[in-house]
Amino acid sequence: MTKPKISSDWMAGCSGCHMSLLDIDERLLEIAELADIRATPITDLKEPDESGVDVGILEGGVNNSSNEEVAHRMRSRCKILVAFGDCAVFGGVPALRNMCGTQEALQRAYVDIESNDDSGKIPSDPELAVMSNVRALHEVVPVDLHVPGCPPDPDVIYYVLKELAEGRMPEIKDENLHWH
Amino acid sequence: MVNITINGKQIEVEDGTTVLNAARQNDIKIPTLCDHPNLTPYGGCRLCVVEVKGMRVPIASCTLPASNGMVIETETDSLKKSRSTILSLLFSERNHFCPFCQVSGGDCELQNSAYDEHMTHWEMQPQWTNFPVDTSHSRFILDNNRCILCRRCIRACAEMSGNFTLGVEERGSATIVVADSNVPLGESTCVSCGSCVQVCPTGALIDRSSAYLGHDKNMTVTRSVCRGCSLGCGIMIHTRDNRIVKITGDYENRNAGTLCETGRYKTLDEKRVRLTTPMKRVAGQLTATSWENALTTLASNLTSNKNSIAALASTRLTVESMAAFKSLFADGLGNDVVTSIEEGRPTALQAKYAEANGEAIEGKLDTLRTSDCVLLIGADLSETHEVASFYIKRNMPKGTRLIVVDPSENGMDDLANLNLKPKAGTDEAVFDALEAAIVKEGLARTDMKKSKVALDVALNACGLAEEDVVDAARMLAEAVAPVIVYGKGISAFGGEAVMDAMVRVAKLTGASDSERRGILSVKGEANSLAAAQLKMDVPFEVKDRKVAYVAVGDDYVTKRLLKALEDVPYVVAQASYESALTDRADLVLPVNIWAEEAGHALNTEGRLQFAEAALTRPEGVRSNFDLLNEVAKLLGVTLNEDWRTALTARTSVVELEI
Numbered sequence: 001m002t003k004p005k006i007s008s009d010w011m012a013g014c015s016g017c018h019m020s021l022l023d024i025d026e027r028l029l030e031i032a033e034l035a036d037i038r039a040t041p042i043t044d045l046k047e048p049d050e051s052g053v054d055v056g057i058l059e060g061g062v063n064n065s066s067n068e069e070v071a072h073r074m075r076s077r078c079k080i081l082v083a084f085g086d087c088a089v090f091g092g093v094p095a096l097r098n099m100c101g102t103q104e105a106l107q108r109a110y111v112d113i114e115s116n117d118d119s120g121k122i123p124s125d126p127e128l129a130v131m132s133n134v135r136a137l138h139e140v141v142p143v144d145l146h147v148p149g150c151p152p153d154p155d156v157i158y159y160v161l162k163e164l165a166e167g168r169m170p171e172i173k174d175e176n177l178h179w180h
Numbered sequence: 181m182v183n184i185t186i187n188g189k190q191i192e193v194e195d196g197t198t199v200l201n202a203a204r205q206n207d208i209k210i211p212t213l214c215d216h217p218n219l220t221p222y223g224g225c226r227l228c229v230v231e232v233k234g235m236r237v238p239i240a241s242c243t244l245p246a247s248n249g250m251v252i253e254t255e256t257d258s259l260k261k262s263r264s265t266i267l268s269l270l271f272s273e274r275n276h277f278c279p280f281c282q283v284s285g286g287d288c289e290l291q292n293s294a295y296d297e298h299m300t301h302w303e304m305q306p307q308w309t310n311f312p313v314d315t316s317h318s319r320f321i322l323d324n325n326r327c328i329l330c331r332r333c334i335r336a337c338a339e340m341s342g343n344f345t346l347g348v349e350e351r352g353s354a355t356i357v358v359a360d361s362n363v364p365l366g367e368s369t370c371v372s373c374g375s376c377v378q379v380c381p382t383g384a385l386i387d388r389s390s391a392y393l394g395h396d397k398n399m400t401v402t403r404s405v406c407r408g409c410s411l412g413c414g415i416m417i418h419t420r421d422n423r424i425v426k427i428t429g430d431y432e433n434r435n436a437g438t439l440c441e442t443g444r445y446k447t448l449d450e451k452r453v454r455l456t457t458p459m460k461r462v463a464g465q466l467t468a469t470s471w472e473n474a475l476t477t478l479a480s481n482l483t484s485n486k487n488s489i490a491a492l493a494s495t496r497l498t499v500e501s502m503a504a505f506k507s508l509f510a511d512g513l514g515n516d517v518v519t520s521i522e523e524g525r526p527t528a529l530q531a532k533y534a535e536a537n538g539e540a541i542e543g544k545l546d547t548l549r550t551s552d553c554v555l556l557i558g559a560d561l562s563e564t565h566e567v568a569s570f571y572i573k574r575n576m577p578k579g580t581r582l583i584v585v586d587p588s589e590n591g592m593d594d595l596a597n598l599n600l601k602p603k604a605g606t607d608e609a610v611f612d613a614l615e616a617a618i619v620k621e622g623l624a625r626t627d628m629k630k631s632k633v634a635l636d637v638a639l640n641a642c643g644l645a646e647e648d649v650v651d652a653a654r655m656l657a658e659a660v661a662p663v664i665v666y667g668k669g670i671s672a673f674g675g676e677a678v679m680d681a682m683v684r685v686a687k688l689t690g691a692s693d694s695e696r697r698g699i700l701s702v703k704g705e706a707n708s709l710a711a712a713q714l715k716m717d718v719p720f721e722v723k724d725r726k727v728a729y730v731a732v733g734d735d736y737v738t739k740r741l742l743k744a745l746e747d748v749p750y751v752v753a754q755a756s757y758e759s760a761l762t763d764r765a766d767l768v769l770p771v772n773i774w775a776e777e778a779g780h781a782l783n784t785e786g787r788l789q790f791a792e793a794a795l796t797r798p799e800g801v802r803s804n805f806d807l808l809n810e811v812a813k814l815l816g817v818t819l820n821e822d823w824r825t826a827l828t829a830r831t832s833v834v835e836l837e838i
Binding site for chain 1: 275277278279280284285291294295298300301302305306308309310
C-alpha cells in the first residue's frame with residue numbers, strides 16, 4: 001500500500017496552527033513514516049501536486065481573492081479537506097474586521113493608525129488581491145473535517161494526522177474538541 | 181404524584197414538576213441554557229426540546245409540566261439534529277467567537293453545550309452586527325454581543341434581588357438587555373448584587389474583579405457563610421493561590437444563591453493593612469516583638485489586673501471564639517464587663533423580653549417569602565441587611581404591601597405603599613396608635629375591646645396623622661400573613677415597653693398567633709444573636725478598669741469604642757488590620773480574618789451554620805480561637821468548651837436550630 005499524501009497551506013491566519021503542528025515534536029517523524037508529506041508552507045514544495053493528494057489541510061480564513069484561489073486549488077487537488085484551526089473553521093480573529101467592514105479596516109490600518117505620519121494611504125496596486133469579508137473555509141468550498149482550536153492542541157493535531165495517515169476519519173469530540 | 185417514562189425509564193415525580201426537572205431529579209441530562217434551577221422557567225432557548233409520544237412536534241421540557249403516562253424521548257437522532265441547529269442559530273446571532281472571551285475553556289455553558297453535541301463548527305456564520313457594550317458599572321460589564329437572550333439575568337434581577345433593573349429593549353434579533361429604560365448600568369437603579377453575573381450562561385456579563393483570573397476548574401471552592409451581616413447567607417468562596425478570586429451565592433443554602441453587594445464584592449475591596457507581627461509599646465512607640473514576649477507581657481499584665489479587665493469582642497468572630505472569650509474573661513477571670521462590639525444595641529431589648537416572658541417571639545426569615553404585608557420599623561434594610569430587603573422587594577409585584585416606619589430617610593421609602601414618619605423615639609406610641617386604630621375599626625383578630633392607649637393620645641405622642649395610621653392598621657389587619665420586621669432603631673430609642681407594644685400589635689393583626697411568628701428582628705453583625713445568647717450584650721463600661729482587651733478581629737473600630745478606650749491605662753488589641761485601635765493599643769496581637777478560620781455562625785433566625793476556612797493565614801498570625809485558648813492556658817484558666825450549652829443557657833428570642 002502506498003503512503004497517503006498530505007499537503008497543507010495557509011490563508012488569512014497567523015501561522016500559529018502550523019506552529020502548533022510543529023509542536024507535536026518527535027511525533028512528526030512518526031507521521032512522516034506513515035504519510036508522504038508533500039507541499040506545505042514549511043517544506044520546499046509550495047503547491048499541492050497537480051496529480052492530487054489524499055489529505056489537504058488549510059489554515060486561516062478566506063479574506064481575499066488570493067485566499068479563494070488557494071482554497072479552490074486545494075479543494076480540487078485533495079480527497080479530504082481539513083479546515084485547520086479557528087480561522088479556517090469560524091473565521092477567527094481576522095473575522096473581527098467584518099464587524100466594521102473592509103474599507104474602515106483599511107483606513108484604520110493604513111491611514112488613521114497612530115504610528116503613521118500624514119502620508120499614509122491605502123494600497124491600490126491593481127495586482128493586489130481583492131479583499132472581501134473574512135469567511136470560514138466552509139463558506140467557500142465544501143469541507144470534510146473541521147479541527148477547531150486557536151491553535152488546535154498538538155495532541156489533537158497528532159491524533160488527526162495519525163488517523164488520516166492510517167486511513168481513518170478522526171472523530172473530533174470530548175477531549176479532542178476545543179474551540180480555542 | 182405523576183408517573184412518566186423518560187428514555188424508557190419509569191419515573192415518579194411530584195405534581196407540577198416540569199419534564200426538565202423530572203429528568204434532573206433522575207440524573208437524565210437534558211441540555212438547557214435559559215433554564216436555571218433557581219429561576220422561574222422561561223422557555224426561551226429551546227435547547228431542552230424533547231419528543232413526547234402523541235405530540236406533533238418536539239416541545240421545550242423546561243415549561244412542560246409532567247403529566248401521567250407521558251412517554252418522553254430525549255436522545256433521538258432528530259432531537260440531536262434539532263439541538264445542533266438551535267445552537268448554530270444561537271451562535272450565528274451575535275459575536276460568539278470563543279478565543280477572545282474570558283469564560284471560554286470551561287465556564288461557558290453555551291460552549292459546553294456545543295461540545296456536548298460534538299459541534300466542530302457552525303452551520304451558519306454570524307451576521308456581523310455590533311451590539312452595545314455597557315462598561316459604566318463599577319462591578320461588571322454588560323456585553324450584548326455575547327448575549328443569547330436567555331433572560332436569566334433579568335429573572336435573577338427580579339426574582340432573586342427583587343430589583344427589576346434589567347429588562348429588554350427592541351424585538352427579535354435586535355433585542356438587547358438594558359438597565360431601566362435603557363440608561364447606562366452604572367447610572368441605573370442597579371444595587372450591584374451581582375446575581376445576574378452569577379447566573380449568566382455566557383460571557384455577556386463579565387465580573388470585573390474576577391475576569392481572566394482563571395476558570396472554576398482552576399479554583400478551590402469552599403462552602404462558607406457570609407459574615408457581612410446577621411442574615412448568614414450561604415456563600416461559595418472561590419480561591420486560587422490562597423487568595424479569594426470571587427464569592428458566589430450558595431444555591432443549596434436558604435438564601436438560594438442570593439447575595440448583596442456586601443457579600444459578593446465588598447469583602448474583595450479590602451484595602452486595610454494587615455498585621456503580621458505582635459507589637460508592644462516600648463517608650464511610647466509600638467515595637468515589633470516575638471509571640472513569646474508578647475504573650476508573657478500579656479500574661480503578667482492580665483494576672484496583676486485579673487478582675488479589672490473590660491473585654492470586648494467583635495460579633496464577626498466565630499461562635500467558638502466568642503464563647504471562649506466569654507469563658508476566659510467572665511467565668512475564668514471574674515469580670516462583669518465582657519461584651520461585644522455591638523454592646524447589645526441590636527439585641528438587648530428583645531433578649532430581655534424573651535427572657536422575661538420565657539418564650540421565643542420571633543419567627544424565621546422564611547416567613548418573609550409568604551408575607552403579604554410587611555411593617556418595617558427601626559431598620560434600613562437596604563443599608564444594613566440588604567438580602568432581607570430583597571426578600572420583601574421580590575414579593576411586591578405579587579401584591580405584598582410594605583409599610584415603612586422611620587423618622588428619618590429610609591432606603592426603602594420609595595418602594596413603600598405607606599410611609600409613616602413619626603417623631604423620633606416614639607415607636608412605642610406608633611404601636612399604641614396602630615393598636616388603637618385596629619380596635620377602633622373593629623379589625624382586631626383577638627377579642628381585645630379596648631386599646632391600652634386611646635388613639636388620640638397615641639397620635640399626639642408620635643405625631644402621625646390618623647388617616648395614615650388607620651391605613652396602616654387596615655393593611656396589616658387585612659393581610660393574610662403580616663410580618664413585622666424591626667431593627668436596632670427601635671431598641672435605640674424606645675424603652676422595653678416598645679417590645680410589649682409591638683407584640684400586642686402582632687397578636688392583634690394575626691402576625692403572631694399559635695401557628696406562626698410574624699415578628700423578625702434583623703439584629704446586627706454575623707454573630708449578633710450569639711453575643712446576646714452569651715450575654716455579651718452589656719454596655720462597654722471601662723471606668724476604673726486597668727485593662728481593656730479588645731478582640732476586634734477583622735471588624736471595623738467605631739469612634740465610640742476609641743473614645744471609651746481613651747482613659748484605659750492598658751489596651752490590648754487582638755486584631756487583623758492596622759487601625760486607630762492598634763495605634764492606641766499597648767499590645768497588638770495579630771490574628772486571622774474571617775475566611776482563614778473555620779467555625780460556626782449563628783444567624784439572626786437562630787440557624788447555626790458551619791463555615792470552613794477558605795484561606796491559609798499568613799505566617800506569624802494566630803487564629804482568634806487558638807490565641808484565646810493560649811491566653812487561658814497561660815493564666816491557668818480552664819475554658820468551657822461546651823459552647824452549644826452556653827448558647828442555649830438563656831431563653832432565645834428566636835428558636836435556635838443548633
